[in-house]
Amino acid sequence: MKELVDIAERVAAQLIARKQTIAVAESSAGGLISASLLAVPGASAYYLGGAVVYTRDARRVLMDISDDGMKGFRSSSEPYAQLLAEQMRSRFKCDWGLSETGAAGPTGNRYGDAAGHSCMAVAGPATEVMTLETGSDDRFANMQVFAATALKLLLRKLEG
16 A cells, blocks of 8 residues: 555645646545545545446446446446546546546456456546556455556656
8 A cells, every 4th residue: 555655645746736636436446546545644635536436336326327328338448447537527527537447356357358457547638548457366466556557647647
């Protein structure tokens, strides 16, 4: 968790300096992205909210994305990660939306993605989507790597 908080401190400094805000949607990271951002003192200046969108019900209730709204999308994909990031940004009326969706392990998901697969997206003044494949089936290690990678993706956009 120390590595995650170290990255989150750098993200927080950038957001505070810019007077910008963020909201987070994550699935396979299990809340570690939000926990890292909230571990930094003064998080209320930039962190507006987050959701662990782990199931279809969570997607419907927390993200207000219906089954019809998922036509052409599948979980654990770059387009879905982008949709989540944009939805968080829009719903919270914040500067940045950050998302993560994947398969932590020890097995893959029902879409055929192997354990260690994750897609992440940043939506904001700068947007980027990426896919990470760790090649590992270690659930907890993958969760940490997913969270760290998502935070680093956001940090690159903030520093760039």
